[in-house]
Each structure stands twice: as C-alpha cells, then as structure tokens.
Amino acid sequence: MAFYRGNGQVLGKVQSEYISGNTVIGMPYTPEEGSLSRELNNHYVKKQIEWFEEHCRSDLKIETAGTAYEKPLSVCQCEKPQMYILEGSVYWSGAPVACGNCYRMVPLYRLPIYYDHGYMPILRWQTNYHASEDLFMNDDVGERWARGQMQNVRSQLSQQGLEISANIAELTGTPTYYHLFNYRYRQRKDQARICPKCKNDWVLSSPLHDAFHYKCDECFLLSSHSNNF
Secondary structure (H helix, E strand, C coil): HHHHHHHHCCCCCCEEEEEEECEEEEEEEEEECCCHHHCCCCCHHHHHHHHHHHHHHCCCCCCCCCCCCCCCCCCCCCCCCEEEEEEECCCCCCCCEEEECCCCCCCHCCCCCCCCCCCCHHHHHHHHHHHHHHHHHCCCCCCCHHHHHHCCCCHHHHHHHHHHHHHHHHHHCCCEEEECCCCCCCCCHHCCCCCCCCCCCCEEEEEEECCEEEECCCCCCCCCCCCCC
C-alpha cells in the first residue's frame, strides 16, 4: 500500500487491511476505478507484487467495492490543463495537484515521474501541510507557528511547496501555482493586500473558480480572502 501511494495510485496514508480466513484483504481509496491497473505500476510496486504473489502463492486480485461514503473529489478530464495548482489542505482530500481549468483533482500518475519512480517528495509536502493544518485547527499547541507555516510565503513549508510547484512546471511545461493559505483578522486590510513575494498588485477582478481572489503570474501564487470576518 505504501508503494501504491508513492506512485499516486492510492490516496492517503491510512488504509484498511485485514485477514479473512485464508485471504489478506486491503481496501484502499483510489483516485479512479482503474488506478490500480498494472500498466500504471512503477518499478517498486511491481517488485512488491512479485514478492507478495510468490510468498502467498496466489495472484493479487483487484475488485472495485464501490465509491467512498464521503464522496471523493472529482477527477480532471481535461485533455491539456493550461495550469496546475498545488493544494495542501486536508479539505482538499485527494491528490495535492488540481487542474487550473476545471479545478478538479489530477492523479499524480498522470504527471511525469517526479523522483525515484514516484512522487514521494510531493506527498511528504502534503503530509507536512496536513500536520501544520491540524495544529492550527486544534487551536491549542503551536497554532501561531502552524499558521505562519501555511501563510508566510517564506516559511519552510511554503518554500518546500514553491520548489515542488516549480519542478512540476518544469517537468510538464505547464505553469504551476502554489495556493498560499490566508487567515487574517481585518478583512478590509486583507482585500487590499499585495503579493507577499514581489509586492505587486495581485487582486483579481473576479475570483478564479469562485475560490481564489489573488493571483500573481510572476511568482506563481494563488490565495483567497480570509474566511475570518
């Protein structure tokens, strides 16, 4: 399951595996019905399946059980996205890359190989983002630090995300924007803010996908009005 995840074929770190009689059963969440097709398997997934089938003396069988109770994000069907968006929030429950055309999830295996047959640096950033978001939402320990990691363009988390965005853009030839979190206490001041990196105006005349109110084409940043009124 870990290697499936590293190849973008399985979503999330928590999986359900159990033994029933003489059968080992795993129930992962996948972006699409065909995400576990063998033609998508990378080097590591293939080696793990070979080991598993040899030692269990049985072929790995894949069946679709159904759709998750909590409806997963829709998957992009665009032939050629004009831009990608790197999303980190736990509320964006799928792969951390979105299509800029339709604002739907892009399974990582549709992108060129990022590193060592898979996409683990992207997934590690997503895990780091989720950890920061959990601290912020818990409103108990490390809230201010966690908010700064998500909101400050110069934080370690943001720098890691911006580097990944730049690498995806280089690999795909498609501009890739980093979604910068925003939570401020004065909405009027928030609406007048400038790009935190280049200091130029980045306010959009109309929101992109009804979600983004700020866009900088020089720094490849997207952001939204604060939801704190």
